[in-house]
Amino acid sequence: MEEQLLSYLEGCKKNDSRYQELFYTYCFKQLMKICLRYHRNYEDATASFNKAMLTVFTKIHQYRKEGSITGWTSKIITNTCLNELRNSTAFEHKEITEAEMNSFHIDAIVFGDITQKEILNIVQELPEASKLVFNLFVMEGFTHKNIADTLNISIGTSKWHLNNARTILKEKFYLLQLHESNSHAK
Amino acid sequence: MQNKSQKILDAFMRDRLDALEPDTSLCGASFNVVKQQLVNERKRKKYLFFWWFAVLLFLVPFSIYLFNSSFVDASMEQKSDFSPTNTHEARDSNKSETATNKVNAELRNDQKSAVQNSGNDNDEKFFNNGLTSSQNPDPKASFEDNKTLPGMADSILGKNVLTRLLQSDSAKPPIEMRLHADSANKKKEDSVYIVW
Numbered sequence: 001m002e003e004q005l006l007s008y009l010e011g012c013k014k015n016d017s018r019y020q021e022l023f024y025t026y027c028f029k030q031l032m033k034i035c036l037r038y039h040r041n042y043e044d045a046t047a048s049f050n051k052a053m054l055t056v057f058t059k060i061h062q063y064r065k066e067g068s069i070t071g072w073t074s075k076i077i078t079n080t081c082l083n084e085l086r087n088s089t090a091f092e093h094k095e096i097t098e099a100e101m102n103s104f105h106i107d108a109i110v111f112g113d114i115t116q117k118e119i120l121n122i123v124q125e126l127p128e129a130s131k132l133v134f135n136l137f138v139m140e141g142f143t144h145k146n147i148a149d150t151l152n153i154s155i156g157t158s159k160w161h162l163n164n165a166r167t168i169l170k171e172k173f174y175l176l177q178l179h180e181s182n183s184h185a186k
Numbered sequence: 187m188q189n190k191s192q193k194i195l196d197a198f199m200r201d202r203l204d205a206l207e208p209d210t211s212l213c214g215a216s217f218n219v220v221k222q223q224l225v226n227e228r229k230r231k232k233y234l235f236f237w238w239f240a241v242l243l244f245l246v247p248f249s250i251y252l253f254n255s256s257f258v259d260a261s262m263e264q265k266s267d268f269s270p271t272n273t274h275e276a277r278d279s280n281k282s283e284t285a286t287n288k289v290n291a292e293l294r295n296d297q298k299s300a301v302q303n304s305g306n307d308n309d310e311k312f313f314n315n316g317l318t319s320s321q322n323p324d325p326k327a328s329f330e331d332n333k334t335l336p337g338m339a340d341s342i343l344g345k346n347v348l349t350r351l352l353q354s355d356s357a358k359p360p361i362e363m364r365l366h367a368d369s370a371n372k373k374k375e376d377s378v379y380i381v382w
Contacts, residue, residue: 015224015228017221020217020220020221020224021217021221024213024216024217024220025210025213025217028208028210028213028216028217029207029208029210029213032208033203033204033206033207033208036206036208037203042209046212046216049216050216050219050220050223053220054220054223054224054227057220057224058224058227102189104189104191104192105189105191106191106194106195108194111194111198114202116202116203116205116206116207119199119202119203120203120206123199123203137196138196138199138200139199139200139203139204166192166195169195169199170195
């Protein structure tokens with residue numbers, strides 16, 4: 001697949017629209033989920049994805065083949081989403097103690113029959129600030145210090161938002177589980 | 187440090203969200219938007235390039251013109267500086283030498299004709315020469331007389347020969363010569379005062 005992608009890449013460098021479409025379709029299937037995680041709806045996610053792909057096509061000659069093209073493109077998509085949301089999201093200054101964080105507990109049973117679409121909907125409904133911190137910490141692998149530097153917030157605020165996202169997710173999962181068990185009972 | 191529940195939740199979320207397959211039914215329409223944006227971007231770059239090219243096309247010759255004109259102005263200022271030293275140097279140049287030679291030749295011719303046409307009364311001639319040279323220099327004055335009278339040659343140069351040279355297009359004397367003629371006229375007025 002990587003060889004095929006490299007051939008797409010060469011075509012894109014020559015501004016060949018056929019190769020650009022092939023590369024776009026591949027990225028849409030593989031990387032559109034990044035935008036969906038950050039944005040509340042499909043339209044916003046598509047607009048953000050298109051913006052990122054425009055950057056990819058105009059800066060494709062800067063790709064040095066040091067890593068995979070998918071990784072390079074996903075980095076651009078993540079940065080585009082971050083740039084869009086960073087300025088529009090208000091971060092309340094909150095602090096949380098280690099003890100409060102460690103008191104978090106969830107039963108494995110709640111993960112039972114939840115579909116991918118339901119999970120995506122739950123994530124999209126998270127508060128903007130908590131969603132952003134959760135995505136950066138869990139999905140992108142950022143540390144709290146990296147998140148604090150990137151979003152210009154304190155480490156304590158980053159921890160509080162991550163804990164807040166986890167707590168909301170847990171509640172939603174329990175509610176969903178309850179709803180599922182009720183529907184099965186009927 | 188994360189506890190076990192946090193780790194389980196994070197791993198579960200990562201696993202499920204990574205495996206997510208978005209709806210690709212609108213992928214084609216979405217690409218057309220990007221394609222159009224790319225075309226617009228290329229057009230914008232092309233226009234920007236042409237604008238810069240046009241600006242450069244105007245600026246480069248204009249700056250060259252400005253540079254040249256300032257250089258010419260500076261050299262003209264230097265040339266028009268008629269200090270005594272400069273006038274003297276100019277007088278020594280070949281051009282003024284040629285003009286002087288012409289003047290001398292004409293003077294000799296005038297002298298010859300003056301000798302032929304002159305009468306016997308030298309005193310009267312001397313008086314006339316001295317008198318007329320102050321107001322209207324006599325072109326028929328002898329070379330010897332001119333030599334003895336200060337300012338006579340200058341007056342002849344200024345009024346007769348130089349005037350003719352100035353009027354003829356072929357042998358126009360340099361500006362230094364004209365200035366010299368003007369100063370000669372001034373001298374002539376002084377000499378009149380002395381004669382009287």
